[in-house]
Amino acid sequence: MELDQLTECYKAMADKTRLNILALLRHEELCVCELVEILKMTQPSISQHLRKLKQAKLVKERRNSQWIFYSIDGEIYPFIKANLEALPDMTEKIEELKQSGNKVCC
Amino acid sequence: MELDQLTECYKAMADKTRLNILALLRHEELCVCELVEILKMTQPSISQHLRKLKQAKLVKERRNSQWIFYSIDGEIYPFIKANLEALPDMTEKIEELKQSGNKVCC
DNA sequence: ATCGTATATAAACATATGGTTATATACTAA
DNA sequence: TTAGTATATAACCATATGTTTATATACGAT
Numbered sequence: 001m002e003l004d005q006l007t008e009c010y011k012a013m014a015d016k017t018r019l020n021i022l023a024l025l026r027h028e029e030l031c032v033c034e035l036v037e038i039l040k041m042t043q044p045s046i047s048q049h050l051r052k053l054k055q056a057k058l059v060k061e062r063r064n065s066q067w068i069f070y071s072i073d074g075e076i077y078p079f080i081k082a083n084l085e086a087l088p089d090m091t092e093k094i095e096e097l098k099q100s101g102n103k104v105c106c
Numbered sequence: 107m108e109l110d111q112l113t114e115c116y117k118a119m120a121d122k123t124r125l126n127i128l129a130l131l132r133h134e135e136l137c138v139c140e141l142v143e144i145l146k147m148t149q150p151s152i153s154q155h156l157r158k159l160k161q162a163k164l165v166k167e168r169r170n171s172q173w174i175f176y177s178i179d180g181e182i183y184p185f186i187k188a189n190l191e192a193l194p195d196m197t198e199k200i201e202e203l204k205q206s207g208n209k210v211c212c
Numbered sequence: 213a214t215c216g217t218a219t220a221t222a223a224a225c226a227t228a229t230g231g232t233t234a235t236a237t238a239c240t241a242a
Numbered sequence: 243t244t245a246g247t248a249t250a251t252a253a254c255c256a257t258a259t260g261t262t263t264a265t266a267t268a269c270g271a272t
Contacts, residue, residue: 006193031218048221067217150250154230
């Protein structure tokens, strides 16, 4: 694979917030406001991290009315699955979101 | 796996020079001066990249008299093999080094 | 059309990163 | 010991990166 493309991929993964996002999206697609809620970060910050992940083709987006849902893409990287499997389980965070009632709003 | 450790690992891989080094070490262990010769970069620059890779536990070193040979470590990463396999083949670069006579000097 | 919500983008700033030059350390050979 | 080679570290600088605040855009409901 091209080194430039690989470098962009690893740059995208070289940030704790973005690894958190990937770990969360591994469970299910989420919209920006849900990520904001779970990660306790500002919306612009999350948006910019998502943009980097999208540019690296690690996530893809799907619009549903006012919400934009992000999910894992990673088709182009043969090794992406192995990397995702090393990420910590985020089931608890997702559960917390659902129980807080902030899941349905999106 | 811990996100902090994973972040450090991806940070270490998020640079073209370091991916080049990993791609080269995939073939065989090399010392600093050989990497300097192959990558046409200054010695301090290579040294600092190697330090990052070593801190991330992606490479290990072995001293042999005045030379320090670096090789792939990555034991702690379950996915390291999959990532290394995505790196381009560097056989040619290694061959060039050997034929230039710069291999024996180290 | 207007308002409210969700998301993206821009500008500004502080910190991190990579390269260079200079210097220090470690080892070998004489 | 001294000289020469290999490597590491430090100081400096330019650029990249992540966060924040402010603003713009997109969509739905009224």
